[in-house]
Amino acid sequence: MASFTSLLVGGLAVLGCISPANAGPAQARPRAPSYQAYPERAAAVMEAFDRAWDGYYQYAFPNDSLKPISKSFENDRNGWGASAIDALSTALIMGDKKVIDQIVDYIPTINFNKTNDDSVPVSLFETTIRYLGGLLSAHDLLSGPLNNYVGSEEKLAAILDQAEHLAENLKVAFNTKSGIPINDVLFGPPRVTDEKTNGLATIGTLILEWTRLSDKTGNKEYAELAQRAESQLLLPQPRALAEPYPGLLGTNVDVETGEFVDSVGGWNGGTDSFYEYLIKIYIYDTSRFTKHKNRWVDAIDSSIKYLASHPTSRPDLTFLAAYQGNNNLTFRSGHLACFDGGNFILGGLVLDRQDYVNFGLALVDSCHETYATTATGIGPEGFAWQDNKVGFNATNNPGPPAEQSDFYADAGYWITSSYYILRPEVIESIYYAYRATGDSKYQDWAWEAFKAINETCSVGAGFSEIENVNVKGGGNFTDFQDSFWFAEVLKYSYLIQAEEAPWQISADHDNEWVFNTEAHPMKVVGKHI
Structure with missing residues (x-):
């Protein structure tokens, strides 16, 4: 368990009370960290990947x-083989040729x-981040640093062709008066549903x-x-309702008018990855997305x-509250929101804002505590x-x-x-913390989390969700x-233990890749930052 004393030693004692007033527009970045690989840990993650894949391939593929x-x-994602497409970029990064060949032949x-x-x-959202993102990432990797894994130009071309074919069928979602897409569309043929709102x-x-x-x-x-x-979303209307705090928006938008209909939000599900993509699209191309x-x-x-x-019982911890309008906070969060620390860190590195990095590290430390304090060593939903x-x-x-007061x-x-x-979100943010600092404690945290998941969730032909993280x-x-x-x-469990590679996030201004919200790496087209 990370103690407040350890934060003091690291010079981060004020992380929980940083404010824009005492944070300059840019600060000098510390010298880039060095990184250490743990091949035996990376191999253990690869073994889990192969075990999960073999079970999927035998009993579920191509569903x-x-x-x-x-x-x-x-078939929870339309029957197109979601696990296969989601697995491809991971198999490529791991160099798992058997799995790569099976998926590339299937596409x-x-x-x-x-x-x-x-x-x-x-x-539209889930299909974009999983299928479209997975196909585009695979094409970037196979036409770039991992071109030795593609068997032919025809197979490579088929990946991009399928991505475009999918987008052609999905684009009907944007056919609204405002241009705000309808998230749920029907195929056979592609057509929109009668949804009135969509989410941030x-x-x-x-x-x-x-x-x-x-x-x-x-x-x-x-x-x-x-x-x-x-x-x-960049110029939200009506402003008083849509933007209860500067830069922080409501959740639901009328698809016909383009106007927000509430002031509810935060970094939780339903709003989270909008903020994630604001900085990631800038990393993708700094010239177009300032x-x-x-x-x-x-x-x-x-x-x-x-x-x-900060909780009353643990003021050393820092979480982000949600809100229901201005000055109406709710002190609830979850595993999904724990990507926030990694996003703060990534943006802080890119913009030379050490205050953002430091605050992100505080969020990472606090989300790690949700793992360190349960019976399974896994954080709750x-x-x-x-x-x-x-x-x-x-x-x-x-x-x-009352029954949780002692806890x-x-x-x-x-x-x-x-x-x-x-x-993945807690391990994801731990990965960014490691890449920002080079501190091996984050590798240890990720390893302990992986071991706990491997021990607790491994069952049958693969890995299963569980109902209670606080029961052994x-x-x-x-x-x-x-x-x-x-x-x-x-x-993320693999990358944090693995050797250096072009797609690893760097604390220097030389990032060549940016990960989409499903962790599919996309090739940066603008200035590397």
Whole structure:
């Protein structure tokens, strides 16, 4: 468990109270860290990947997701083989030729004109980050540093052709008066549903993949569609409702008017990856996306100033509150939001803002505590705390339930959802912390997290979600292995222990790749930063 004393020793004692007022526009960056690889740990992650893949390939392929206990499958992502596409960039980074060949041979056979059930909508967001992102990343890697793994130019061309074919079927989603897309579309043939609103994350997490597709194919339409939608988020209306804090927005947008309909938000699910992509699209091309960087800075400054919160029982911890309008905070978060530390760190490195890096490290340390304090060593899906500055009798600041009062006293949070659904965000942020500092403690944290997941979730033909992280053994299994297990958890667990490579995030201004929200690396086209 990381103690507050260790933070003091590291010179980070004020992380929880950094504010924009005492943070300059740019600070000198510390000398770039050195990194150490742990080949035996990386090999153990590769073994888990192969075990999960073999189970999927035997019992589920070419369907979407493995049910490892019943040794069957579930088509939760339209039946196009989500786990295969999500696994490809990880297999490439690991150099797993058997798996690479199996997936590359499969890609030309996917029929993106129909789904396994044409009555079930296709999610524009999920399809973009998993399928479109996975295909574009594979094409970038196979046409670049890993071209030795592609068998022929025809196979390479098929990957990009399939990405464009998919986008052609998805682009009907943008056919609204405002340009704000409808997230749920139907195939057979492609057509929109009657949704009236769309969410901040599901609108704002398209721009990287759709712009990359335009840049690779020369067809400007894809980028224009995503960027038109994004423009409504960069100048949100009506301002008083849409932007309760500078740079921090509500959640739901009317697809016809382009106006926000609420002021609810934060760094949790539904809004999270909009902020993530503001800085990532800037990294992708600094010449075209300065406005996005500026909006990210506004969001970061407001998050530090207004949302930073410390539990009464553990004031050394720092979490980000959610909000329901201005001055109405809720002190609840979860595993999904724990990507925030990594995003602060990444942006801080890019912009030479050590204050952002330091605050991000505080968030990483605190999310790591959600792993270090449970019976399984794995963090819960949802958690809450009592803020140490808001009045204890305030309706938005209750204490823990009686049955968790002792746990809260030690851990600094209580569990609101005990599931672990093979999410990556804590290990993801630990990866960025390591790349920013070179401190091997982060490699140890990631390794302990991986071992806990490997021990607790390994079952049947692969790995399963569990119902209770605070019971030894994890309680019951849900018999489901999501595709992002391959794309994210195993990739970040591997990268933090692996040798240097072009796609590794660098603390210097020489990043050649940026990871989409599904951890698929995209080739940077502008100045390396």
